Amino acid sequence: MGGIVFVVNLAERPDLLEPALALGDIGAEFMQHDQIGALTRARRLAVRWPEYFLVVLDGDVPVARAVSVPLVFPDTERAELPDQGWDGIIIWAIEDALDERPPTCVAALDVQVTSDRRGEGIAAEALTFLRQSVRERGLSRLVIPVRPTTKDQLPSLPMEQFLDRRRPDGSSADPWVRAHERLGGQFVKVAPFSMTIVGSLAQWQSWTGSSLDEGANVVEGALVPVLASTELDVGVYVEPNVWMEHAVGQPEAPDGGS
Numbered sequence: 289m290g291g292i293v294f295v296v297n298l299a300e301r302p303d304l305l306e307p308a309l310a311l312g313d314i315g316a317e318f319m320q321h322d323q324i325g326a327l328t329r330a331r332r333l334a335v336r337w338p339e340y341f342l343v344v345l346d347g348d349v350p351v352a353r354a355v356s357v358p359l360v361f362p363d364t365e366r367a368e369l370p371d372q373g374w375d376g377i378i379i380w381a382i383e384d385a386l387d388e389r390p391p392t393c394v395a396a397l398d399v400q401v402t403s404d405r406r407g408e409g410i411a412a413e414a415l416t417f418l419r420q421s422v423r424e425r426g427l428s429r430l431v432i433p434v435r436p437t438t439k440d441q442l443p444s445l446p447m448e449q450f451l452d453r454r455r456p457d458g459s460s461a462d463p464w465v466r467a468h469e470r471l472g473g474q475f476v477k478v479a480p481f482s483m484t485i486v487g488s489l490a491q492w493q494s495w496t497g498s499s500l501d502e503g504a505n506v507v508e509g510a511l512v513p514v515l516a517s518t519e520l521d522v523g524v525y526v527e528p529n530v531w532m533e534h535a536v537g538q539p540e541a542p543d544g545g546s
Contacts, residue, residue: 294345295354295417298338305334307350308343311400315435316509318495318525322483324375327382330355330398336385340394342421344414351405354414355398356422357381358391361431373433373482373529394422396432412467415534419471423536430536432473433482433529436462439511444504447478447511447528465530473532482529489516492523 298305309330313320333355334341344352359381360366370376377395384391396418401410422430439450439462453461460466492514493499496507500523504513507525516523 295342295414295421296345297421298334298341298343301343302338304343304350305331308334308341308353311350311353311402313400316496316507318485318487318492318507319483319509321487321491321495322375322485324378325483327378333357333397340421342414342417344410344417346405350402352401352410352414353398354396354418355400356394356396356418356430358427359384359393359395360389360391361393361395361429363392369431369476369479369531369533371479371481373479373531375481375483376479377431377433392427393429393431394418394425394427396430411464412471415467415471419534419536428536430534431476432468432532432534433479434465434468434532435482435511435527435529437464438462440509443506443510443512447480447530451475451478451530465532468532468534471534473534476531476533479529479531481526483525483527485525485527487523488521489518489523492516 296304298308337357340356340358342354343350344354357378359377361369361380366380370380374397378397381395399411399414399418401414419430436450439447442450450462451460451465455461460469487495489500500514500516502516502518505516505523507514510525511527512525514523514525
């Protein structure tokens with residue numbers, strides 16, 4: 289990875305906001321129309337929690353970002369990570385911010401690598417920096433609603449069966465899940481309703497460039513089929529993700545001890 293030597297957050301380097309946002313967005317166009325996610329677009333997260341918005345630099349050029357939110361987990365009302373995954377964890381973070389509750393956990397929402405540097409292991413490096421950042425803040429838990437990068441190739445396969453697919457060495461067949469496993473991430477459970485996107489048939493056509501038929505529709509970039517009703521004029525996409533948890537250890541003492 290050449291000159292990648294450090295990471296900064298936007299509280300330290302607010303001038304990196306626009307270059308970090310220019311790295312792109314995750315997923316196809318329709319992914320930008322999740323109403324819960326609209327509450328926390330990357331720019332809004334950068335303003336509210338700049339210290340949790342990390343930028344990976346090659347020299348002084350941003351090549352990746354790792355965006356997370358602080359929240360309380362677990363507690364008496366949150367014994368398990370939400371089945372609603374990405375959407376659910378955003379709601380928890382917003383609730384805790386409004387209630388001014390001190391965080392006990394960090395949830396990663398977005399790890400993005402610039403398009404011309406993908407495949408170089410930078411995403412895994414960003415995860416490593418994220419784990420270090422969580423530890424430095426005195427927190428010991430990092431949770432991530434992982435979106436497997438190859439699930440869209442098998443949209444009709446249930447997520448549980450997809451996760452059973454393994455390479456000869458026993459590691460996950462999916463490269464993004466495998467990257468988490470190699471860094472010590474532990475599978476928690478499938479989040480069956482991680483993101484829900486609803487739109488009219490006309491909206492779906494504008495988002496995807498093709499029309500939806502009655503029933504289940506395979507859409508490019510979707511992890512599962514989009515369900516459509518021509519009578520109701522609605523298309524519904526309910527995306528499953530995979531909850532992974534990283535134990536990040538305790539912060540180092542000032543003298544470098546443990």
